[in-house]
Amino acid sequence: MTTRMGGKGNGESTLLRNYLPLLVACLAWSAQAEDIVLDPKKTGGDTVALIIFPGSELASDQYTSTAEAIQDAASSSIWVGIVDAASSTQFDSAIPRILASMSAKGMSASKTFYASHSPAESALLQDYLSASIEEKSQPDGLVLLGSFVLRKYRTSSGGFRLPTLTLGGDADGLCRVTRIAEAFAVDKGSSSVIVLPGVSHMQFASGAASSVIQKHDLKPEVSEASAHSSIGRFVAAFLDSNREELAAGSSATATVLDPIVEAMRQEGSQKLNALCNSDFPTSSACNYPKWPDASLDPLPVPKPDPMPPSDCICGSSFVEENAQKLMARFDLSPTPSASFFSKDSFHDVSDTHPFHLPHIFNDCEDPASCLLNTTSVTMPIYEDGDPWHRESYVDDGLTPISAKEFRTKLKSRQAMWQAAGFSDDITKDIEKTDGSLEICKSINQASYDWALSSASPAAKAKFSSVGEPYVFVDDVVAKIGVTGPEWIKDAMVYKRTSSGMTVQSWTFKTENTNHGHVPYIVTAGYHYCKILSPFRAMEWITVDGLRLHGSLASETVTLDGKNNATFSSRKMLQ
Missing domain, CATH: 3.40.50.1820 (Alpha/Beta hydrolase fold, catalytic domain)
Structure with missing residues (x-):
């Protein structure tokens, strides 16, 4: 009117x-x-x-x-x-x-x-x-x-x-x-x-x-x-x-x-559109094969109401294109030409009705011509609301709108190399394939590097001038508690130091028993990471990483957990 x-x-x-x-x-x-x-x-x-x-x-x-x-x-x-x-x-x-x-x-x-x-x-x-x-x-x-x-x-x-x-x-x-x-x-x-x-x-x-x-x-x-x-x-x-x-x-x-x-x-931000549900597919673009498509609970899985739209978001393209690649690292293997195709899906990683687990759907005899078909599972965690209930999101302009972490279940390097056909002499020891505490770290570094290279020229220049950098430290192995692995609830660790904001992931891996040919209730061939979303990295570069040195107010911070120091805002307006 x-x-x-x-x-x-x-x-x-x-x-x-x-x-x-x-x-x-x-x-x-x-x-x-x-x-x-x-x-x-x-x-x-x-x-x-x-x-x-x-x-x-x-x-x-x-x-x-x-x-x-x-x-x-x-x-x-x-x-x-x-x-x-x-x-x-x-x-x-x-x-x-x-x-x-x-x-x-x-x-x-x-x-x-x-x-x-x-x-x-x-x-x-x-x-x-x-x-x-x-x-x-x-x-x-x-x-x-x-x-x-x-x-x-x-x-x-x-x-x-x-x-x-x-x-x-x-x-x-x-x-x-x-x-x-x-x-x-x-x-x-x-x-x-x-x-x-x-x-x-x-x-x-x-x-x-x-x-x-x-x-x-x-x-x-x-x-x-x-x-x-x-x-x-x-x-x-x-x-x-x-x-x-x-x-x-x-x-x-x-x-x-x-x-x-x-x-x-x-x-795969839910701020752009609703998330898909691979248990009840509505988008042909997802092409996500369900695995194990089973549950210990015999009752049927409740159908979403309303159903996700046909143009819903399937999963994280960063996880598909980068996380599983850096986990597999075929480029470090005896046959770098081995490759894979991966699809990611958003689900609650605690859900057991049905279970949602990463999977490799085929084996190769010749690594040189191998193309594996794999899936991963990601649970985005937001500080402004529940990604499966969009109406719960805070809409205040001050709260970050990116996922503060991805809880991502990937297939382990050991599982990927074994499925590609590499010999047991190379793959039998999971500590040699997956024991490094820099695997999840390397994925998060790649997310940050992508954001730094992709930001607008003005944003890059400003962050270079007054931004507080992310500094990635080695992963820490999550413990097994009375209710199982504590990896799910162990949040990504951020700590302000004199060199920048350190970022630490939690990791959890399992032996690839019988080359992964086991019932789904046997946890074989997994490597889980807490992953930094590239959008979270971009928000840090364009907003939150500027607050320490580029805000109106000076801030008092703790360095290395022991030294108090005051950082004054740099003069940005000449």
Whole structure:
């Protein structure tokens, strides 16, 4: 539902008519509220109203510079109303009040847009608009500054129910650029998603940072004037319906965000789509043979409700293409031409109804011409929710959205070499094939190396300057507890040291009894790893690995578990 007037620029808007019973009272309230109304800087063309809702703990006058930059860049005649910060989330009273103030000053707008700064405040505005969508006239569009469309409000075509402009900064510590990348990949329809290089969260406003922003934001790489000019350019293009300008912004944004989106695909991120269930296949692309397809429980396996979509995500392509390869290391074998084809599937690795185990489906007599058909099993663990219940995800902009670890079950090097046809003289001792405590480590190093090489040039340069590197240490063998292997619950270990953030995986291996030709209840030929997702590595490079040296606030950290030291943020804005 729009807020367009019956006549262009000279009639009462639908939005004002719907709020008319409140207007008289609002005029009285406006004398007490600290709303700000900025008259247009330009005349002629369309007359547009833009209502800005401040972020938490920020004052209304901290948005005047941003508002004026929008007015300067627009071809339309832009009226700006900045809602009193103290009542910026009291939408039922604040909206009619500020519209009444603007109308009293002579505004007669043909279109009305809302803009909101910060994920928390933007979430409340979206809640309000969605709850009232059938009851009140909605604005002609929504501008999200340092925020995004909530996942729960994505329509079937992507994006919000209103035309929406999402503006993020790649130096934003409260609305992480990876969350904007998710929006860029998924939010389509009438939405535009644009990233502003070097812009921090605070630079959507002016002046002193709030306590929350001071604690979490990154240091900007551009001046405030430059940031406001970029914000003004694209908000004005959105208000003017300047599709060419928005397309140019989207094209430049792709350079920044495409590597992040590719990292999400490498992970098999459930933020992009729902996960498949190989027990109830819905996607022919998965081509995942079930094994052992058996359970000690005789009852049938419950069918998912709803079933995964046909374009669901099968597993992690990084695990398929890299993890099993680095586990097998045929390139180190007597016959490097031996090869394999692997498919990964997402499942709870604790599930026994049915069991889900990695498997090799064939043997080779001649290693030189061998092509093994293998599978692996991966359980992604997220700190913001359960991957099998998408509605549980936290959607706050601050929490990492990547998997914090993969619990991955692979076929051991011993099993792969034996199935390829190598002699027992080479493969009979699992300590020689799988005893190294650098196997899982090498997989995680490869994930990090991929992210470093794939990040945008700007992200690489910034991380090289102020980033805290990952440092990979040897694997640790998981113990056997009273309930079995403790590998599942042993979380990846991160420890801050003077050389960087160390990353340690847990490993667990089993002898390949009888070359793996045993009943499934015999745990033969497995090598399990805790794996670093390439998307987690990318989030570290673009956001979290910048916090120690590149944040607004200095941080006190513990080095090697014993020495306290304070690291001051490096000066990034010259």
